[in-house]
Amino acid sequence: MQADQIIPLLQVTLVPVVMISAVGLICLTVQTRYGRIIDRIRALNEEKRAIKTVLRITDASNPELHRQKERLEFVETILEKLTKRGLYLKWALFLMLSSVFCFIATSFLILMSAIGITQGYLILGLFSIGMICVLVGSLLLSLEVALSYTMTMMEIRT
Incomplete structure (x- = not known):
């Protein structure tokens, strides 16, 4: 393979690498948010159990x-909304990681196409699936952020 053939191949191969890096950074943020929500669900669930215990042993006239x-x-209302937020983030993270897989496979297929083993439509299809995963994952993140704001306003009012 000549240098004039290798350079365009390397340039094309870098596009999925850039997408992997970008989505990887988004995944870090989503994972952190997801972990915080899971921790908060656990803490509120523990508080819920404690309140139920107090209610069982407290005199009705108290x-x-x-x-x-x-x-x-x-607490039950907050838990319900946090569970919904967690679900949005879980699926967003799953889709983002799936897109990383698609972009890695795309890079591999681009290199394979250089030696004539694979077709361009497969590369385009896999890259498109990755982009769709990023799009839907971003939509889920937007829904989670909106729900987060709604919950914050609800907590301020109580």
């Missing part, structure tokens, strides 16, 4: 009982 019931309702 004035604290009403406050505990309100807190339990609030």
Whole structure:
């Protein structure tokens, strides 16, 4: 293979590498958000268990009982919304990682096409699937951010 043939091949191969790097950075952010939400779900679930225990052993005439019931309702509402946020992030992360797989495979197929083993439509198809995964994952991230804001406003009001 001549140098004038290798240089365009290397340039084409770099496009998926750039996408891998970009999506990798997004994955770091999503993973951090996902981990924080999971930790918060666990903490609130523990609080929910503790409140239920207090409610079981508290006398019905105790004035604290009403406050505990309100807190339990609030915690259950927050848990429901956090679970939804976690689901959005889980799927966003899955799609982003799937796109990384597609971009890695695309790079490999580009190199394979240089020696005539694979066809261009396969490369284009795999790269397109990767881009669709990034698009849908980004949409899920947007939904999670919107829900995050809604939850924050809800917590401020209570």
